Amino acid sequence: MTLHLEDLLKQFPQSGFTLGPLNLDLKAGSRLALFGKNGAGKTTLFQLMTGHMTADSGTIEIFGQRMNPSSFELKKRIGYLPQHLELPRWVSAYDLITYAMKLYQFDDLEARRKAVLERWDASYYANKPLGACSYGMQKRVGLALATLHNPELLILDEPFSGLDLFHIRTLEDLLAERSDSQLTIVSTHVASHVAKLCDRAMTVNQGRLEEVEAWNSATFMERLDLMEEQFFPKQQRKSP
Amino acid sequence: MSIFRSLRLVGYHNKQFFLKLRYDLGRELVVLISSVVLLGLFAYIFRDFLNDKLRAIPHAEQVSIARAFATVILLLIGPVIAAPIHSLWRDEPSLRSFAFRSGESPAAIKAFLLIQSLILMAFAYFMYWRFIGIPWGKWSSESVWLWQNLSLALGVLRLILHREKPAKTFKPLLDDRASTRVHTLFAWRWKQIFLRNRLAKLCLGIAFFLQLASGALLLLHAPFPLAILIAMGSGLLIACAPSFQLQEDMRAIWFERQIACSHEEYVAVYQKICVRLAVGFGLTAVIIGFATRGFLHPEETLKLFVITALFPLLLPAVMFQIAAERPSLQIMTIALIGLFLGTAIFAHWGAVALLPIALTYAKQYQQNNFYRS
Numbered sequence: 334m335t336l337h338l339e340d341l342l343k344q345f346p347q348s349g350f351t352l353g354p355l356n357l358d359l360k361a362g363s364r365l366a367l368f369g370k371n372g373a374g375k376t377t378l379f380q381l382m383t384g385h386m387t388a389d390s391g392t393i394e395i396f397g398q399r400m401n402p403s404s405f406e407l408k409k410r411i412g413y414l415p416q417h418l419e420l421p422r423w424v425s426a427y428d429l430i431t432y433a434m435k436l437y438q439f440d441d442l443e444a445r446r447k448a449v450l451e452r453w454d455a456s457y458y459a460n461k462p463l464g465a466c467s468y469g470m471q472k473r474v475g476l477a478l479a480t481l482h483n484p485e486l487l488i489l490d491e492p493f494s495g496l497d498l499f500h501i502r503t504l505e506d507l508l509a510e511r512s513d514s515q516l517t518i519v520s521t522h523v524a525s526h527v528a529k530l531c532d533r534a535m536t537v538n539q540g541r542l543e544e545v546e547a548w549n550s551a552t553f554m555e556r557l558d559l560m561e562e563q564f565f566p567k568q569q570r571k572s573p
Numbered sequence: 574m575s576i577f578r579s580l581r582l583v584g585y586h587n588k589q590f591f592l593k594l595r596y597d598l599g600r601e602l603v604v605l606i607s608s609v610v611l612l613g614l615f616a617y618i619f620r621d622f623l624n625d626k627l628r629a630i631p632h633a634e635q636v637s638i639a640r641a642f643a644t645v646i647l648l649l650i651g652p653v654i655a656a657p658i659h660s661l662w663r664d665e666p667s668l669r670s671f672a673f674r675s676g677e678s679p680a681a682i683k684a685f686l687l688i689q690s691l692i693l694m695a696f697a698y699f700m701y702w703r704f705i706g707i708p709w710g711k712w713s714s715e716s717v718w719l720w721q722n723l724s725l726a727l728g729v730l731r732l733i734l735h736r737e738k739p740a741k742t743f744k745p746l747l748d749d750r751a752s753t754r755v756h757t758l759f760a761w762r763w764k765q766i767f768l769r770n771r772l773a774k775l776c777l778g779i780a781f782f783l784q785l786a787s788g789a790l791l792l793l794h795a796p797f798p799l800a801i802l803i804a805m806g807s808g809l810l811i812a813c814a815p816s817f818q819l820q821e822d823m824r825a826i827w828f829e830r831q832i833a834c835s836h837e838e839y840v841a842v843y844q845k846i847c848v849r850l851a852v853g854f855g856l857t858a859v860i861i862g863f864a865t866r867g868f869l870h871p872e873e874t875l876k877l878f879v880i881t882a883l884f885p886l887l888l889p890a891v892m893f894q895i896a897a898e899r900p901s902l903q904i905m906t907i908a909l910i911g912l913f914l915g916t917a918i919f920a921h922w923g924a925v926a927l928l929p930i931a932l933t934y935a936k937q938y939q940q941n942n943f944y945r946s
Contacts, residue, residue, distance in 0.1 A: 385830055387944070402944050405754075408833035419825045423769035428746040435747060435757040436832045442749040460742035478828060 335361045335486060335516045336382065341391035343377060352377050352540040354391060361485065362513040366527035367520040368545075368563055369537035375520045376416050378537060379490050382518075383413045395486060409437060412484035416491045416520075418475040422464030426455050426474045429463065430481065437482050445481065452507075453477045454500065468495045480507060487517045493526050505530060528556035536563045578677065579684035586661075586668050586689055604895075604902065611909045615916070622920045630796045638799060640710035647701060647720050651728030654697045658690045658728075659735045734771060743769075758834060758842045766818050766846070773814035780810035780854060784881075788861035797866075797873060798919075804858055804877045805915050808884030811854050812907050815846050815888055816900040823898035836893075836943035840936070844889040851882035872922070879918055879925060884911045886928070890935035893942035 342353040352374040359365060369375050380386035382393060384402030393400040398407055420429065430449060434442050450456045453473040458466055463474065472495045479489065493501055508530050511517055521527055527534070534545035534556070545559055594601065627635065661669070672682050698721070706712070712720075746764050747757070766773045787803040822829075829839065859878040866874055887907045895902045914931065917924035 383831065384944075385827060402830065403833050403835035405833040408831060411831070413827075413831050415827050419827070421765075421821060421825045423765060423821065424746060425743045428743065431745065431747050431749070432757065432761050433828070433832070435752060436754055436834075438754070440751070460744075462741070462743060 335359055335396060336518075337392070337394040338382075339392040339394075341381060341393060342389050343381060343386065344389055350374070350540065352381075353388075355542050357542060359516055359518075361516050363533050364508065364511070364517040364519070364527075364531040366531035366534040366548075367518060367537060368522070368524075368534065368560060369520075370564070373537040374540045375537050376490055378542075379413070379415075379488050379518075379520070383411060383488055384408070385413075385415075409482060410485045412479040412482065412487040414475050414479040414489045414492055418472060420463045420471050420474060423462055425460045425462060426450065426466075426470075426477070427459040429474060430477060433478050433481060439482075449477045449481045453503065469497060469500070472496055473500060476504060483515075485515050487511070487515065489517070489519045491520055491522075493521055493523055501526065524557045524560040528553050528560070534560070538563075575678055575681035576684060578681040579688060582668060582672060582677075582681070582685035583688050583692070586685070587692075589668065604905070608905065608909060611913070615909075615913055618913075619916050619920070622916070626798050630798070634796060636710075638796075643705055643709040644720055646705055647724050648727055649724075650697050650701050651724035651726070652731040654693055655728040655731040655735070657693055659732055661689055661693075662686055663735075734775070754834075755838055755841060758829070758838060759845050762815075762818055762822065762842060763846055763849075765821070766814055770814075770818050770821060772817040776810045776813040776817065777850075780807040780814075781857070783807040783810070784854070784858050784861055787858070788865045791862065791865040797870075800862065800877060801880060801915070801919050804880045805884070805911060807854065807858070808881040808915075809904065809908055809911060811850050811881070812847070812884040812888050812911075813900065813904055814850065815843060815885065816892075816903045816907075818846075819843065819888075819892055819903075820898055820900045830944065834943075836941045839943050840889050840892070840939075843892060847885040847888050851885040854885075855879070855882035876919055876922075880915045883915055883918070883928065884908075886932065887911060887935075890932045890939070893939040894935065897942075 336357065336359040338355050338357040340353070341355040341357075342351070344351045350372075355378070367375055367378075377386065381388050382395075382400075384393075384400050387402075395407060396410060398404070401407060424432075427446070427450070430446050431442060434445060439445055447456075450459050453476060455470070455473050455477065458470055463471060466474075472492075476489075476492060479487065492504055496504065505526070508517055508519070517531075519527055519531065532549055534548040536543050536545060545563065548556060548559055551559055630638070661667070669682055669686060672685070673679070746768065747760055752760070766777075783803050784807050787800045787807070790803070791797075791800055855878040858881040859875060862874040862877045863871075868874075884907055887910055888903065891903055891906045891910070894906065897903075910931065914924065914927060917927060
């Protein structure tokens with residue numbers, strides 16, 4: 334099992350919000366879309382999965398190992414793009430990607446850097462301070478950081494926001510290229526982005542995970558309907 | 574009338590400040606009370622020692638030193654008050670941008686910003702003259718005019734430094750040579766402190782200038798405690814440089830966490846940075862000390878090294894104690910601990926033994942806070 338959550342629980346006493354207890358098993362090769370209303374707990378779940386937040390109780394196992402936030406062997410197999418992307422202001426994309434590659438202990442820095450900058454169409458602003466780059470440009474650098482080591486588990490929190498159509502296509506191509514030995518989890522509010530890419534979908538509703546039934550066998554249009562139904566159950570829909 | 578609308582915005586802005594103060598009241602009160610208690614304790618413990626040192630300085634010199642410090646503080650008010658004024662005019666999101674998007678007239682917004690800036694300046698300078706300027710020194714009207722305007726000019730200079738520069742390109746910060754993870758983490762921060770982080774560079778520049786000023790004063794046979802006091806000031810400024818870099822780091826700390834940087838690695842990197850800064854600037858302090866005082870009291874001059882180095886050495890021990898992203902709290906903590914230890918070392922060399930004890934205890938206390946901060 335690539336990702337295994339067992340009775341995972343996180344409570345926020347100040348706001349009264351509780352995520353979990355969650356149980357989930359995900360195998361390599363699947364692409365999971367995660368939906369949910371704002372504040373439902375998607376980002377918290379991602380932060381727990383990636384070791385950026387500690388759970389109150391329960392277990393997170395990734396590739397058969399318990400999550401240890403400071404295990405390099407484990408973390409180098411995970412790629413993560415946070416929802417609220419913050420990048421250092423006084424460095425360039427070139428600097429940040431070099432820094433990341435050196436921390437990942439890569440050898441062929443020049444070739445890899447060139448490839449990743451070209452893939453994300455970032456070569457033309459690679460030497461500009463990130464503080465002077467637009468949100469979309471920074472987002473592409475964030476995506477480059479999350480994917481440059483071709484991780485086995487890729488977790489993307491709202492990856493499409495801020496991207497233009499051209500770069501949305503780049504991201505869709507990248508997700509489509511991921512192999513059967515890799516697991517991808519994407520959260521988004523735009524159904525069409527994941528309806529054609531993801532073979533499984535779940536919703537986070539009041540801190541609980543629910544599988545979207547029939548997603549796998551549904552057509553593209555049916556998937557859009559299925560997702561809409563998660564937010565607007567049929568009995569609540571108003572006729573136009 | 575747009576002036577009434579501007580005044581209403583001023584009211585909202587200040588109400589927002591007081592609401593925030595009320596929200597953080599518990600924490601702010603703890604910091605305030607601890608600081609007052611520590612300062613009181615400091616005065617109580619070192620009262621006799623400090624009085625002895627003060628008595629050794631002729632009255633006329635005491636007056637000039639007090640006046641010099643009052644002047645330095647006046648000069649600092651300008652740059653310090655420039656920071657909130659800059660935030661007021663430039664920060665996003667803010668009341669200014671919200672008012673603008675809501676359709677408020679640009680004239681009313683500009684008047685609000687001007688009134689609020691004037692309120693901030695008036696408050697800061699009133700407090701200064703009321704509690705420091707007038708009690709600590711005698712000022713002629715010409716000198717008030719001169720130093721007050723210089724302080725304002727330094728504030729304007731800080732605003733200019735703050736201003737976003739038009740996009741330019743950077744030369745690569747790191748080379749492609751293979752290195753260990755810890756070395757990469759170190760080089761990333763070390764080079765930013767010296768090449769990219771403007772506040773850090775400014776602090777180091779002023780610290781070096783203070784050391785030169787201390788040398789000049791010693792040449793003029795100024796009392797040695799004054800050199801010690803300047804060494805404390807420059808040490809604190811040296812500690813500010815990595816502290817501002819840490820604040821910059823914390824903006825994007827998700828990436829180091831994602832790449833499995835451990836608490837120990839992260840603290841070790843800052844330890845290495847601070848030791849280098851401490852040794853480098855400590856050596857300049859002591860070289861300047863010996864060059865200007867000669868070798869008459871070598872053990873006393875060597876204290877310049879320890880006292881300058883003390884402040885940056887404290888940073889890795891306090892960086893994850895309260896709020897890593899708030900350099901003001903770290904600097905205040907370092908200033909208080911440094912004042913205690915620095916004065917104790919000045920009083921007796923034996924107090925150096927307190928330093929490793931304090932550092933070890935503090936490091937244990939903040940264990941694993943890297944992933945909690």
